[in-house]
Amino acid sequence: MALRHFFLVLMVVSIWAFNNVAIKWGLLDLPPLFLTCMRFVVVALVLLPFTRVTRAQLPWLAALAFTFGFMHFSLLFVGIGYTDAGTAAVVVQLGTPIAMLLAWVILKERLSLIQLCGILISLSGVAVLSGSPTIPSWWVLTLLLTSAVGWAVSNLIVKKAPPIKPLTMTGWLSFMAIPVVGLTSWLTEEHQIDALLHATWRGWFGILFSAIASSVVAYSLWYALLKKYNINLIMPYSLLTPVLAVIMGVLVLGDSLNQFKVAGSLLVILGTAIAVINIRNLRMHARFPRLSLRRKH
Incomplete structure (x- = not known):
């Protein structure tokens, strides 16, 4: 991998990790579901003018609006309001092994x-994390696990759906998620408009960073890198996201560390790494780098 592309990969996973910090800041000023809805509004405004969908794609996008837009993002934003940024990132990382189990x-x-052993190790990490004081109740853990399931189910939908360009998918599922998330916010939250009008820079930073940096910029770079390099070479770097989220949470937000959080996080990340990294392909790439580069073209 070229050095500049390596730094691009690090920038992308750093953006995704810092997104958890941005969400925590946004939640200081705005209710979680309303913050999620505003995020989708910004993404839709940025991407919809440049993307088009077909009638055959619409039912799949509607399904993704619920599983990815509502289940994953909304519940993640709500869950982060009750725990720290690093813990939320680690639990939601379970979406990867859950997706593998569902595909199985x-x-x-x-x-x-x-791979099955790696998945079991990841799940054992959640059991350890449940003893951490950073997860105040079983229902907070349930929210985050449901968010992870939403991400996992979304992967299966994408796999079965007709081809949809990544940014087209991001823009239109965001647009279609606005009514669902907006209605839920209207039914369960109060004083949303007043909160937006009186939001500080933290609230607006939470909206704009999550929408533009995390969704539009990071995903554009990520998919560009996936087109250039083998998936088995790129995907393992995504495991840095929860690690960096824990570090950034401690350094920026002053999040605490305890033995349950450290041990549980390590088990989740280690288990996911074992489950997703194709050791055989990595060895072939290390032995025959030129051959691997030719194959991807």
């Missing part, structure tokens, strides 16, 4: 014994 059960995709 529903799509009949094969899982090796090593």
Whole structure:
């Protein structure tokens, strides 16, 4: 990998990690569901004028608006309001092994014994994390796990859906999620407009960073890198996101560290790494880098 692309990868995972800090700042001024809705409004305004969808794609985008827009993002924003940025990022990282399990059960995709062991290690990490005081109640953990399931189910929908360009998908699912998230905010939250009008820079930073930096910029760079390099070379870097989120939470927000949080985070990240990293392909790339580069073209 070229050095400039390596730094681009690090920038992308850093943006995703810092997004948890930005959300925490945004929640100081705005209710979580309303913050989520405003995020979708900004993404839709930025992307919709430049993207088009077909009638065949609309049902799949509607499903993604619920699983990815409402289940994943809304519940993540609500959950972060009750825990710290790093813990939320680690729990939601379970979306990867959950997606692998769902693909195994529903799509009949094969899982090796090593991958199953990695998934079990990840799940054991959640059991350890549940003892951390950073998760104040079982229902907070349930919210974050449901958010992870929403992300996992979204992967299955994308796999079965007709081809949709990534930014087109991001823009239109955001647009279609606005009514669902907005209605839920209207039914369960109060004084949203007043909160927006009196929001400080933290509230607006939470909206704009999550929408523009995390969604539009980071995902654009990520998909560009995936087109240039093998998936098995790029995807493992995403495991840095929860690690950096924990570090940034401690340094920027003053989040605490305890033995449950450290041990549980390590188990989740280690287990996910074992489950997703194709060791055989990595070895081939290390031995025959030129051959690997030719194959991806």
